[in-house]
Amino acid sequence: MAEIVIVENREAAGELVAAEIARLIRARPDAVLGLATGSTPLPVYEALPAELAGVDVSQVRGFALDEYVGLDPDHPESYRSVIRREVIEPLGLDPSRVRVPDGSLPGIEHHGDDYDAAIAEAGGVDLQILGIGTDGHIGFNEPGSSFASRTRVKTLTRQTREDNARFFESIDEVPMHCITQGLGTILEARHLVLLAFGAGKADAVAGAVEGPVTSSLPGSAIQLHPHVTVVVDEAAASAL
Numbered sequence: 355m356a357e358i359v360i361v362e363n364r365e366a367a368g369e370l371v372a373a374e375i376a377r378l379i380r381a382r383p384d385a386v387l388g389l390a391t392g393s394t395p396l397p398v399y400e401a402l403p404a405e406l407a408g409v410d411v412s413q414v415r416g417f418a419l420d421e422y423v424g425l426d427p428d429h430p431e432s433y434r435s436v437i438r439r440e441v442i443e444p445l446g447l448d449p450s451r452v453r454v455p456d457g458s459l460p461g462i463e464h465h466g467d468d469y470d471a472a473i474a475e476a477g478g479v480d481l482q483i484l485g486i487g488t489d490g491h492i493g494f495n496e497p498g499s500s501f502a503s504r505t506r507v508k509t510l511t512r513q514t515r516e517d518n519a520r521f522f523e524s525i526d527e528v529p530m531h532c533i534t535q536g537l538g539t540i541l542e543a544r545h546l547v548l549l550a551f552g553a554g555k556a557d558a559v560a561g562a563v564e565g566p567v568t569s570s571l572p573g574s575a576i577q578l579h580p581h582v583t584v585v586v587d588e589a590a591a592s593a594l
């Protein structure tokens with residue numbers, strides 16, 4: 355059973371998770387962080403510089419969950435750009451120690467295996483930050499994704515493209531495909547920290563935490579993990 359923490363607002367969630375990450379890095383300077391994108395983890399990234407003041411982060415490693423396929427890597431909404439802007443630069447991490455799946459490689463169908471191998475070589479992810487989509491996706495593992503899946507190319511659902519259109523000029527600009535860590539990859543992290551805010555996430559959160567464990571709601575895979583913390587505001591907890 356996941357530990358559920360209900361907080362007053364996003365800022366409180368950000369501070370709580372940032373404090374946990376800072377504790378981890380103090381104990382293990384070469385900690386491996388699993389980084390998520392989307393709007394949900396932003397309060398964590400905003401709270402981290404203060405929590406990490408005076409902490410040596412030069413050995414910290416990071417692996418992002420996912421990336422769009424076919425978007426220019428320098429596009430401001432590519433996850434490579436987002437991770438650089440929101441995480442690497444403000445925290446002063448070594449950019450060579452933070453990886454984002456490459457959505458522009460010609461041999462992209464083989465890239466997933468290399469990415470998973472790089473995570474394993476780093477010793478695995480210590481703490482994986484997760485958001486959840488309104489359809490219950492984690493990373494970009496849309497409904498129907500196998501719990502055993504590894505990092506691979508997937509097609510985005512219409513719902514996710516609509517949800518993410520707010521980051522682009524229009525839905526037509528949102529890529530059709532992505533490369534995402536698989537559910538099996540994500541479940542290998544030692545600690546999963548799932549955050550969700552707002553009433554729009556309430557059903558997905560309830561399904562993930564206490565619904566049937568089913569690939570129709572990929573977030574329910576967290577019920578198979580022994581160490582999960584779910585940090586939600588009242589609205590996102592309202593269907594629990």
Ligand code: GLP
Pocket residue numbers: 390391392393394395419420484485486487488491492493494514518
């Ligand atoms: C995006 C990301 C996910 C994220 C989810 C929710 O598509 N690939 O990692 O958790 O959708 O996004 P948001 O946090 O903006 O609600």
